[in-house]
Amino acid sequence: MPAPTPAGRSAVRGVILDFYGTLVRLVEPLPPSHRSLFLRRGLAEAADRWGDQWAVGPREGEEHAAHSVSQQTYHDWELDRLRRRALSCGVPASEAGPLAVELDRAMKDLRLAPFGDVPAALAGLRARGLTVAVCSNWYWDLEGALADVGLAGLVDVVVTSARAGARKPHPLIYRTVLERCGLRPEQALFVGDMWEPDVAGPLALGMRAVHLWRPDRAVVGTAPPLPDGAARIPSLAALSALL
Structure with missing residues (x-):
């Protein structure tokens, strides 16, 4: 007791x-860096804009209940957030979706x-x-x-x-x-x-x-x-x- x-x-x-x-x-082995995934696609300038790979998720203290109603809804939001940030860093639209999938996988391959x-x-x-x-x-x-x-x-x-x-x-x-x-x-x-x-x-x-x-x-x-x-x-x- x-x-x-x-x-x-x-x-x-x-x-x-x-x-x-x-x-x-x-x-170890550590997951691949986000920069390496950008460089593999020839996206050096976008990699520089992307910055710290551990600062791409929701902010500390952020509320996101609308996206947490199911596992699929949450995962879709994770991918969309990464895709939109990639676009803002200059990644071409044709590359942003596949890159988001790779980034998501790398972040979870711990x-x-x-x-x-x-x-x-x-x-x-x-x-x-x-x-x-x-x-x-x-x-x-x-x-x-x-x-x-x-x-x-x-x-x-x-x-x-x-x-x-x-x-x-x-x-x-x-x-x-x-x-x-x-x-x-x-x-x-x-x-x-x-x-x-x-x-x-x-x-x-x-x-x-x-x-x-x-x-x-x-x-x-x-x-x-x-x-x-x-x-x-x-x-x-x-x-x-x-x-």
Whole structure:
């Protein structure tokens, strides 16, 4: 059972974790760069205009519920967004659709592996009788990604931005995962490596939050000061001590 909690605070009944950067990391072989896909088609100038390949999806905090009514509707929107951006970068109309398909495939062809501390940490949470959820700004099929890295059996609830209709830190995605878990905000602890989506957003909705600041993190810079209701840990192995 969960450990006792201070007077006036609800006991934690569920732990909600981010996916990429928190549970898993990218490993080789890496997906092809977007630039390489442009250059293969002789589109060097458009490649220069395209820029950062990781900044082509919905923005953080964006609501897109109208496009999340089904997997096909969402995928059509993903492709159309890439196609329209390609056109704006000077890709000829005859090339934009096929290029969008290639870009979409490359963005999802990720080789992932769990951090070493993850399986034991998740198993420990479930052994305490806690609901374990994953809530991520991710594509439609996060269940498949969890299965691929051997974590599916350690997670009770999975919520992605693609299905929820909004990206963290939009309140809709947090409300969706809380509802799926059967939890009130004060009964949930959110854990993740990104400040706004995984700490500030959950705190604003009334959850507690843990900032995962791994020594080998991909996030650069200095960790922000911790507000009330938040803690910071160097690995998921340290999470049990907070409970």
